[in-house]
Amino acid sequence: MKNDRAIGVFDSGVGGLTVVRSLMERLPSENIIYFGDTARVPYGIKSVDTINRYASQITEFLLKRDVKLLIVACNTMAAVAYQTIKDLSDVPVLEVIEASAHNAVRQSRAKVIGVIGTPATINSNAYARAIRHCDKTIKIYSQACPLFVPLVEEGLFEHEATNLIAREYLKPLMAEKIDTLVLGCTHYPLLKPLLQDIAGPEVTLIDSAQAMADIAADLIAKQKIANDGNDHPDYLFCVSDVPYRFQAIGEKFLGRKFDRVEVVNL
Ligand code: DGL
Numbered sequence: 162m163k164n165d166r167a168i169g170v171f172d173s174g175v176g177g178l179t180v181v182r183s184l185m186e187r188l189p190s191e192n193i194i195y196f197g198d199t200a201r202v203p204y205g206i207k208s209v210d211t212i213n214r215y216a217s218q219i220t221e222f223l224l225k226r227d228v229k230l231l232i233v234a235c236n237t238m239a240a241v242a243y244q245t246i247k248d249l250s251d252v253p254v255l256e257v258i259e260a261s262a263h264n265a266v267r268q269s270r271a272k273v274i275g276v277i278g279t280p281a282t283i284n285s286n287a288y289a290r291a292i293r294h295c296d297k298t299i300k301i302y303s304q305a306c307p308l309f310v311p312l313v314e315e316g317l318f319e320h321e322a323t324n325l326i327a328r329e330y331l332k333p334l335m336a337e338k339i340d341t342l343v344l345g346c347t348h349y350p351l352l353k354p355l356l357q358d359i360a361g362p363e364v365t366l367i368d369s370a371q372a373m374a375d376i377a378a379d380l381i382a383k384q385k386i387a388n389d390g391n392d393h394p395d396y397l398f399c400v401s402d403v404p405y406r407f408q409a410i411g412e413k414f415l416g417r418k419f420d421r422v423e424v425v426n427l
Pocket of ligand 1: 202
């Protein structure tokens, strides 16, 4: 296998760029191809069948681009379509849920963990399963936060409206005295300062983007597939609909300007 093959990262839209950002920092010599399904986002309120169908199409697209590793940045796809993606792939597949679950279990002292995510992610119970798999004694409290994705996409990271809604969503979790909060959605790292403020300093926030980059770095080292010595990594961003909005908000998620954006038809 040639080590200069790209890492394929995919998401329902713009949110997975938080994972790309962490990967760029953690693995600065790796080439990356990103696919964001901007024509069909959001996935978090869609049915399991639909999410699986979309996930298969994206997987096939990235495999045709000869990626060496697939990263499912989208928590919703990871929660309901991971097996479908894995069955289609002849390269390793990493997903955010296991990465964050491990991290949360490691951090929690009180063994009371809160999880927030899209309705599809929370209804799938994937986080609760992954956390219990690490430690059966942990208490888990989950909360779907359907309004967070549109608020983040509008750029209202610190807005009073977001603050009020976040307080409502976090109230039942705080009542259970969680000491760790898993941000189980690609969009939530952008709400970190606000959520930390509401949860208080004693609650540890688990950012799935960082957890994902750590796991990817481990796997690349173990499998000896690092693209060492590459000072000019190639970043390609593919989307399924005109990139205007993607470009406008995506750069906030990515923390830098895009190199190349391509519209593709799946
Ligand atoms: N990428 C999705 C996730 O992480 C959020 C956006 C959506 O609902 O499609 O769950």
